[in-house]
Amino acid sequence: MKDGTVLLEIESYPALLTEICSNPVVLSATSACIVTMEDDIHIVEEDADLRLDPSVDPKCLGTVAILDTRIDFPESFGSLIDGSHVCDGADTAPNPHGSWVASKAVFGNMDGSVILRPRNRVFGCAVYNEGCTTAHLIPRLEEAVKxxxxxxxxxxLSINCDVPLDRDDPLTKKADELQYEHGVQIIISMGNHGVWKSSDSLSFVFEDDDTRMTAPADSILGISVGSVSGETYPGLLSKRNEPSPYTRKGMLVNGIQKPDMVARSGNVGQDLRIKMDPYSRLVTRRGFAYNAGTSFAAPYVAGLLEMIRTRIGDDGILTSKAVLYDSLKPIEWVPESDYVRREDLLGYGLAEESDIAEDGSRVTLMRLDSIKTGTEKIITVEVPEIEMPNKKVNRLVVTVTCVTMSRVEHRYGEDSVRTNVVPYCKNAEGASPANNNVWSPIHKRVFKMKKMKDKDWKIRLECKSRDEVEEDVEYALVVSIWDPKGNDICARIRNTNRYPEMVSVREMVRLTERMRAENKIKLDG
Incomplete structure (x- = not known):
């Protein structure tokens, strides 16, 4: 390695790790598995003279770091590359996978027009090489983040181990360590499997243990992304908004739900031929390519998260992360098998670009703060009286989302999460918690009601710790009130809010746009 440390690969048994580590010349020893990003789907390529929408200034866009292979975009797309770096030992030659992944972060789902509208830029950071294992990837991940x-x-990071998770993986531990220490967010694909190629129903696919998630998708602080099909096609296993046949199923990791969310991706038949649509469409140096996998669901979410950061002027990551979870759309798919939990395939819901903006029927309030362990805090939101026109059909939906930058120490096993902030809602009935575990860094409560009485909405935040050490724990709280039928409730809520504890997303977007126009905020460089 660059610091002079010698990295050795040896064949051994896990039981011998302790004995190996006791040798004074050994800095550390961990078990490692091969990481992969390949599949044998028949990829379709399509030559096209691609151009960028001239109305978008790339210097005004945010940047997503792509930890993959080198990016090889068309020469005319140079303004979308915000830099590049090859980590120690990674391949220096371009590889299509890095370009495909980057194109999803930049463009999202593309409709087929040769004029493309970018939503982000990317920094290409090569971390992969053929035969790469977690032992190689760990120092490269650390090098890139630092x-x-x-x-x-x-x-x-759209790279996963090639075998289902059966133990704590050192790559997962490193990912959590880096995210907590440096205040960054890693978006991780759930990984793909091949069981679907010989199955005749989704139920049979996900009953198989070989479809279980792989590291590092079990990262507690990471956002793990699975895939649902973007379109329905005759004869295919998965219909629109049903789990993609190749996506891996998650689980409760120390009581914490994985995957965190899903995004739409390409659909594929058992003949391994990809269906060509906006969800499978990717960019190469020569034009379009079509492929499917959770590798491309993850960067869609990464791009969406960076868009939120840019729009609300978030210097960190926690507020944007809470807004993202708040915007997730529920999917009404129900598995046919009693052995499959829908949350293990869909997480908290579907990430969609159209859901992050406020309109007349939705108000989103947010707060970033810290709280000392062992203490409580009351957050108050003023809500005017609102009664829906049709009491039999209409329901106001109130979502309370709290995301914590929890301290995580994997050496404690099932008690790895050492600090956490938990929201408790007063003046509310009918709570539908997505996660009842008080030690989950993600808490989301959904309320559906016919009307909201003219009184304050109180949220009690409790900061928990498993250690007898007083410390400040950072959290982001987001409260959304919206009418699914589209009635205009925005002014009645936002204009009467007397409490400065929370600010609306719309206000932050307007403030950020004004400061950017006055050159008080610069994204370039």
Missing amino acids: LLKDRIKVFN
């Missing part, structure tokens, strides 16, 4: 942490907050 290099970029001061100017980039969103990192995408």
Whole structure:
């Protein structure tokens, strides 16, 4: 390695790790598995003269770090590359996978037009090489994060171990350590499997233990992203908004739900031929390519998170992360098998670009703060009286989302999360908690009601700790009130809010846009 440390690979048994570590010349020893990003889907390529939408100034866009292979975009797309770096030992030659992943972070789902509208830029950071194991990837992940942490907050890693999770993986531990220490967010694909190629139903696919998630998707602080099909096609296992046949199923990791969320991706038949649509469309140096996998669901979410950061002027990551979880759309798919939990495939819901903006039917309030362990805090939101026109059909939906930068120490096993902030809602009935575990860094409560009485909405925040050490724990709280039928409730809520404890997303967007126009905020460089 660059610091002079010698990295050795040896064949051994896990039981011998302790004995190996006791040798005074050994700095550390960990078990490692091969990491992969390949599949044998028949990729389709399509030559096209791609151009960028001239109305978008790339210098006004945020940047996502792509931890993958080198990016090889068309020469005319140079303004979208915000830098590049090859980590120690990684391949220096371009590889299509890095370009495909980067194109999803930059463009999202593309409709087929040759004029492309970018939503982000990317920094290409090569971390992969053929035969790469977690032992190789760990120092490269650390090198990349430490290099970029001061100017980039969103990192995408679409690389997974090639075997299902059966133990704590050192790559997962390193990912959590880096995210907590440096205040960054790593978006991680759930990984793909091949069981679907010989199955005739989704139920049979996900009953198989070989479809279980792989490291580092079990990262507690990471955002793990699975895939649902973008379109329905005759004869295919998965319909629109159903789990993609190749996505891996998650689990409760120390009581914490994985995956965190899903995004739409390409659909594929058992003949391994990809369906060509906006969800499978990617960019290469020569034009379009079509492929499917959770590798491309993850950067879609990474790009969405960076868009939120840019729009609300978030210097960190926690507030944007809470807004992202708040915006997730529920999916009504129900598995046919009693052995499959829907949350293990869908997480908290579907990430969609159209859901992050406020309109007349939705108000989103947010707060970033810290609280001392062992203490409580009351947050008050004023809500005017609102009664829906049709009491039999309409329901106001109130979502309370709290995201904590929890201290995580994997040496404690099931008690790895050492600090956490938990929201408790007063003056509310009908709570539908997405996660009942008080030690989950993600808490989301959904309320559906016919009307809201003219009184204050109180949220009690309790800061928990498993250690007898007083410390400040950072959290982001987001409260959304919206009418799914589209009725205009915005002014009645936002204009009467007497409490400065929370600010609306719309106000932050307007303030950020004004400061950017006055050159008080600069994204370039």
